Amino acid sequence: MAPAPRQYDETDVRIRPGRRSSRPRTKIRPEHTDAEPAMVVAVDRGRWTCIPDSARPGDLDALVVAMRARELGRTPIVVGDRVGLVGDQSGGSDALARIIRVDERTSVLRRTADDNDAYERIVVANAEQLVIVAALADPPPSVGFVDRALVAAYAGGLRPLLCLTKADLADTQPTADPAVVAAGWHELDLPIVVTRFDRPPDEMREVLAGRVSALIGHSGVGKSTLVNALVPDAARAVGRVSGVGKGRHTSSSAVAIPLPGGGWVVDTPGVRSFGLAHVSATEVVSAFADLAAAITDCPRGCGHLGPPADPECALDALVASGGVSAGRLAALRRVLVALAAPSWS
Incomplete structure (x- = not known):
């Protein structure tokens, strides 16, 4: 005879203990008034390498690896x-420390993958100047790239500086004369430094001293050679900065390298294109104190390019009244054209 089926009651029910603590959570977070101020010098896979303000300038032994706090x-x-x-x-x-606060930025170097990409990437924050590196020869200078980099600098609040490299190769090529190449930006008061492989970059070292400067440029223009000349042990410094913890420097990431005389140079990877989908023409013009007030009289949507695209642009009236030179406006408008040019130019 088969046994009778088992009868179940409440004692057979297993109650799984709750995973949540009965302790009430609070939204009050500690103020961390004792947090150590620091600067981020490298980023890799969820880890940030930082140099505390209390460290001696250039002391790479004081580097700290941190994670981002949950809050x-x-x-x-x-x-x-x-x-x-x-x-x-x-x-x-x-x-492993924790980053519990990110201070307001004074400047940002931003780019998109191309001009149709809505996702904006911040490459470097709080840099004082943007060093646009272009070769005078091998490869020839890319005017379009320089113009687009200028747009990014003006819109992001960085002081642009043009560095023309490989002047030693240009000696035999009249078309690569630094004065000829730089003539198009003369009216914009763009500082220009020329470097040669066979001479130390003393002038560049002087303009970088004590500042945080970002370097950008196409691959092959001599950017790495310039960094190695400025920082004789740059390879060791890069390895020390971005090799802390489990990170490592790759060609897809920026890294800040301390300069022997004080200051930092942020070496960014060589770029093939520089998207400007996040920038408007008004942001660029607003970077010029002698032009910014005038564009308040421009019609909505004005691209500030002048006739025929923008026949009512107030900048033309400013030139007519003698408020600004025609050459300066022409130089600015050539840069603004970069906003409509392909991002790989």
């Missing part, structure tokens, strides 16, 4: 950002 969520943190650190800042191989 920051997905707040983007890039090279050059000023942050607040708490936690283990000993710099040991197993030490």
